[in-house]
Amino acid sequence: MRFLAALLLFASLGSASAAASVPGIEAYVATFSSVDGVSADSEKLQQLVRKLSEKQQKYGNKAAFVDYLFTKTRQQFLLHFTEYASFTQTINEGTYNCLTGTALYALLLTHFDIPFQVIETNYHIFLIAETETGRVLLEATDAESGLVQGESNINNRVKEYRQRPPVTADRSKTYYRYESDLYNEVSLNELTGLLYYNKAIVAYNRGDFESSIGYLSKSVELYQSSRTSEFASILQMTVAGSDLEVDVKRQYLREVQRLRSAAANLSARGK
Numbered sequence: 001m002r003f004l005a006a007l008l009l010f011a012s013l014g015s016a017s018a019a020a021s022v023p024g025i026e027a028y029v030a031t032f033s034s035v036d037g038v039s040a041d042s043e044k045l046q047q048l049v050r051k052l053s054e055k056q057q058k059y060g061n062k063a064a065f066v067d068y069l070f071t072k073t074r075q076q077f078l079l080h081f082t083e084y085a086s087f088t089q090t091i092n093e094g095t096y097n098c099l100t101g102t103a104l105y106a107l108l109l110t111h112f113d114i115p116f117q118v119i120e121t122n123y124h125i126f127l128i129a130e131t132e133t134g135r136v137l138l139e140a141t142d143a144e145s146g147l148v149q150g151e152s153n154i155n156n157r158v159k160e161y162r163q164r165p166p167v168t169a170d171r172s173k174t175y176y177r178y179e180s181d182l183y184n185e186v187s188l189n190e191l192t193g194l195l196y197y198n199k200a201i202v203a204y205n206r207g208d209f210e211s212s213i214g215y216l217s218k219s220v221e222l223y224q225s226s227r228t229s230e231f232a233s234i235l236q237m238t239v240a241g242s243d244l245e246v247d248v249k250r251q252y253l254r255e256v257q258r259l260r261s262a263a264a265n266l267s268a269r270g271k
Contacts, residue, residue, distance in 0.1 A: 025049055028107045032087040035195040040091035048076055062114055062131035069108055070138055070147045084202055098125050101140025103191055118186040124161045193223025209239055213255050220263050229263040232256055
């Protein structure tokens with residue numbers, strides 16, 4: 001069975017000081033890109049931060065600045081959508097998905113001391129920023145109407161995300177539907193865990209179970225959710241039904257069982 005996490009392929013975040021330096025952005029970029037094992041070139045992002053810093057002084061309220069930040073970031077970094085983008089690809093190439101775009105916005109909002117939440121549902125992830133004139137929802141994959149203001153509009157959009165089924169653009173693939181009804185606030189460390197989780201999904205889909213188990217193990221250390229537990233169960237069933245050598249299969253199954261137990265225990269305590 002093919003398993004595709006249409007949700008993300010695909011934190012409360014601690015806010016950075018408004019006086020935080022651009023090198024602080026570098027530290028966040030290094031953390032997220034370390035998931036890929038390839039360094040992201042942060043120079044272009046540094047340039048954007050400096051430009052945003054100049055503009056921030058000219059806006060009378062945070063809501064207007066968030067609008068500007070949303071648009072300029074999209075124009076420079078969120079250029080080509082694909083389900084399987086990595087954070088490093090988003091920074092280096094402008095290729096992005098729901099999770100990597102959200103991670104990028106999270107870093108920028110943190111840098112500019114704008115309070116926000118990252119929220120995950122079964123098949124989506126988005127941000128809600130807090131401003132003096134009300135909340136603002138930011139959705140990385142919606143170029144036309146990805147910035148939503150007004151409580152009724154935000155509530156309607158959130159309801160839509162919670163009811164949205166997995167995207168099934170490729171009918172040759174089977175998309176797993178989660179049993180859980182997720183609506184979680186995701187921390188900064190957990191956002192890194194989700195990046196590892198998506199790497200586990202990508203490895204699974206290409207049949208690389210060893211890498212998938214390794215990435216899932218790193219994800220579980222940072223991210224506690226029923227999502228990881230469910231995927232570990234799928235991985236276990238797939239490995240059990242595979243034609244791997246007996247010793248290899250036995251080893252993988254032991255590792256996955258350990259992950260299932262760890263994910264279930266952590267999820268029960270943390271979410």
